[in-house]
Amino acid sequence: MENNRPRSSESSLSPLSGWPVLIGLVAAEALLITALAQLDPNRNTGWIVLGTAVGGVGFLLTLVGFFVVNPNMSRVMVLFGRYRGTVRTDGFWWINPFTSKHKVSLKAHNMASQKIKVNDQVGNPIEIGAVVVWRIADTAQAMFDVEDYEEYVDIQVEAAVRKLASSHPYDEHDTSADVVSLRGDTEQVTGELQVALGERLERAGVEVVEARISHLAYAPEIASAMLQRQQAQAIIAARRQIVEGAVGMVQDALELLKAGDVVELDDERRATLVGNLLVVLCSQESAQPVLNTGSLYN
Template sequence: MNLEENPKQNVIEEKELKPLNGGPVLLLLLLELTLSIVFFVLGCIFLDNENYILGGFMLAIGIVAFFAFFFLIPGLHIVNPNEALVMTYFGQYYGTIKHQGFYYTHPFASAFNPTHRGAASTASANGSQTNGMQDAPTLSKKISTKTMTLSNERQKVNDVLGNPIIIGAIVIWKVADPTKAVFNVENYKLFLSIQCDSTIRNIARLYPYDTFEDDSDEKTLRGSSQEIADSMKAELQQRVEEAGLNIQEVRITHLSYAEEIAAAMLQRQQAVAIIAARQKIVEGAVSMVKMAIEQLGEEEIIVLDEERKAAMVSNLLVVLCGNKDIQPIVNTGSIY
């Protein structure tokens, strides 16, 4: 069969179970266990009194009831808050319990979780690998619907200019559809981790680390980190939608140049900062010199010709723009 003709043939729709209350069922099972012991004891008594028919009948009922108790007891399940239980019945999807409580289901229906220790060990033997704490096998077969954090390891990528950078992020996520998380992917935690790595790499290579220009409107990894994190969230959500996961937030936790170019980029940043600072100093010095000459002329404190104005401007600019303390020289004579 061509898979393109029926792309949804393996999609399983979630079916929420409404099982029996486990409290009354547990009381009935305990009563059954007690009666089985009573029948077993009475059967032994009747057999001892040579009443073989009644004794054998009661003994058989006691033995059958005793083993029936252990046959029926696996149907009891406890679901804690923010947990779900996905059930299968002889390889078929049976249903999902999504609400907290104590329930009783079919004794042959079993919980299924691909991240459970047994399932994870089987996947590892088949060649799958896990990465990080999020992919470690769990002890419970229940699916946690709590909000969780995936800490993505730092990875080296190239920005849009080809500069190697180191970037790391964390992902705040939760399981929104336990049925999809269990049946649509092999291991939803490992699936999320791999998709997170791919998403960060794809988004980071679309932007430069920095433009080194104050008036530039171009988005950069350093200057527009929140907007880029939102883009990562949108793309990651699209990638993990089929696994029933909900991405609540993506945060960039580490961003730096790679070691091989860090020193050169630091010098470039320092040069840009020095040029910007010098530009501000010169602009301020020119305005101050202009103001001084205008005030001297308006108040007629001193009359300066063009040559003296030029000398004064030169001296003031040297004083105001210098990066060292100026040693004043007092002139007691004529400048000519």
């Protein structure tokens, strides 16, 4: 059941540049040290201790506020349990020291799913695997709407691949010709996989850049039998093509004999000639000539 909680949405945050803050921090510490150095240690011990403590705490807190954003990286900012925004601009920045800064990579991630065994649409056990290229599109959803977005992607990819494999036959010979097969309709299958992953990973703010089937094969226990069936189908298809070509050649030969008035053929002689030509054209062995010294009718 879909969670009714509103989805998080990324918002941009513009922090202060870190360089002016760093210069101001150094200047403030220099002034504090100068002021403390001018005090008399015998008369102003309390002020020296207090100034040193305040300066040290302020210096440490200010240092905590500095952070760096590298190219193709981002920082998700959370202040006292509330989302404040995301910094995507690379550079040296400063923000409230009490703000939590979570790194989220914006780079493209390339993952290869494990080879999983599943039954296809007609029940044949097959092995299938996929390669998926993805990246974070919404950092707020990735951080707050799922527990671990990388693990979430791994699990959803496997679930999508399993559903895809069970929705199509392995080969077009396993069912009617108008059904999309995993082996024969690669582009359509990968398109379905990418759309299905996009819908599943939208909750985590993940964009699917590309999805491809990387491994597809029959399971080992039926691979040998399926190979024999494919070989038989290939032989039948080749034989059918040979017969169709031979019939066409016989028709052409009969028409040429008739047009050239080479010989008059009655039905019996025509049948004998057709049979001999088909044997010669369809046979896998070389024809052996036979000399007939008598009549066809003797």
